[in-house]
Amino acid sequence: MPAAEPPTRHLVVVRRAPYGASLARTAIETALAVAAFEQPVDILFMGDGVLQLLGQQDSQASGSRNMGRLLASLPLYDIEAVYVDGQAAAAYGVDLANSPVAATALTPAQVRELMDRCDKLLGF
Amino acid sequence: MSVILHTLNASPASGAFDDCLRAITADDALLLLGDGVYAAMAHSRAWERLRACGAPLYVLRADASAAGVLPLLEEIEVVDMDGFVALTERYPRQLAWY
Amino acid sequence: MIYSLLVLSSPASGHGARHAVQFARSALQRGHTIDRVFFLDDGTFAGSAAAVFPQDEASPLQCWVELSERHALELILCVSSALKRGLLDAGEAQRHERCGPTIHPAFVISGLGQLVDAMTHCDRLVTFGG
Numbered sequence: 357m358p359a360a361e362p363p364t365r366h367l368v369v370v371r372r373a374p375y376g377a378s379l380a381r382t383a384i385e386t387a388l389a390v391a392a393f394e395q396p397v398d399i400l401f402m403g404d405g406v407l408q409l410l411g412q413q414d415s416q417a418s419g420s421r422n423m424g425r426l427l428a429s430l431p432l433y434d435i436e437a438v439y440v441d442g443q444a445a446a447a448y449g450v451d452l453a454n455s456p457v458a459a460t461a462l463t464p465a466q467v468r469e470l471m472d473r474c475d476k477l478l479g480f
Numbered sequence: 481m482s483v484i485l486h487t488l489n490a491s492p493a494s495g496a497f498d499d500c501l502r503a504i505t506a507d508d509a510l511l512l513l514g515d516g517v518y519a520a521m522a523h524s525r526a527w528e529r530l531r532a533c534g535a536p537l538y539v540l541r542a543d544a545s546a547a548g549v550l551p552l553l554e555e556i557e558v559v560d561m562d563g564f565v566a567l568t569e570r571y572p573r574q575l576a577w578y
Numbered sequence: 579m580i581y582s583l584l585v586l587s588s589p590a591s592g593h594g595a596r597h598a599v600q601f602a603r604s605a606l607q608r609g610h611t612i613d614r615v616f617f618l619d620d621g622t623f624a625g626s627a628a629a630v631f632p633q634d635e636a637s638p639l640q641c642w643v644e645l646s647e648r649h650a651l652e653l654i655l656c657v658s659s660a661l662k663r664g665l666l667d668a669g670e671a672q673r674h675e676r677c678g679p680t681i682h683p684a685f686v687i688s689g690l691g692q693l694v695d696a697m698t699h700c701d702r703l704v705t706f707g708g
Contacts, residue, residue: 371496378620390697402502479576489592562607564597572701576704
């Protein structure tokens with residue numbers, strides 16, 4: 357039997373705040389689509405993207421769809437892991453304990469190690 | 481599979497610029513295009529930071545020319561679109577910063 | 579090599595949409611195959627049949643149409659991005675009771691699965707944003 361090819365690993369890098377650009381939601385929906393097709397995918401929040409991890413997002417009054425709720429659903433879709441640039445989270449003072457989804461804080465060296473574990477990189 | 485072609489299409493004042501510099505290693509390559517070409521202006525602070533990353537640096541000719549940056553370049557390889565494609569042949573992974 | 583392109587920005591603003599079409603042309607000239615161009619988010623504006631560009635500005639639509647005719651590229655607009663932006667094919671226009679199609683027939687509206695499929699099969703994924 358021929359050895360199965362290792363699956364393509366995807367990394368979605370999100371740098372957008374949750375409500376200011378449609379790319380924020382598009383990035384997460386893209387990751388969900390990759391997972392829905394049973395391909396491995398990780399998400400990395402960098403820059404303003406770490407603001408997606410603020411707890412207690414309530415978008416009802418603004419009429420937007422709640423990004424926090426979308427992120428909270430990631431584990432249901434077998435998203436392998438969610439990571440965050442620890443320096444960016446600290447710079448904004450984002451309390452990861454209240455994040456809508458469990459996110460592992462990475463050092464710059466660990467960010468690079470994560471990128472090097474992935475075959476396809478998608479920058480949003 | 482560890483090397484990456486970074487493409488930067490954002491000005492040096494952007495978070496994209498900072499994040500790109502954070503992720504890049506000396507084995508990678510960086511192509512400046514769109515508003516990213518302003519980072520190649522010789523003697524600017526952005527250019528000093530770019531050079532310090534140690535990766536080979538490239539700038540897209542058409543965009544540098546449109547921006548008026550072409551005469552201000554020093555020690556950076558100027559490529560056309562064909563050169564961009566050639567870079568993607570050499571570097572198996574691309575990461576877009578914008 | 580087999581390339582897949584992901585286009586995230588509108589032809590009306592920024593550089594990414596123009597880079598994508600020029601990159602596609604160069605890659606094909608260098609003998610590569612582009613199996614699919616996936617337009618996502620504001621990238622979907624590339625498929626608008628109604629956009630009018632000034633004569634002294636390159637029309638990205640015409641460039642894509644010519645490339646797709648000559649090289650059999652698949653030009654795919656993400657359905658959720660496209661519908662929000664008023665970019666509909668005949669079927670979607672009928673389904674949502676709009677007056678008619680607004681995209682060029684060289685483009686196909688489909689789901690993100692087409693991007694996932696392209697990513698898992700291509701040698702190179704190149705993303706254009708901004």
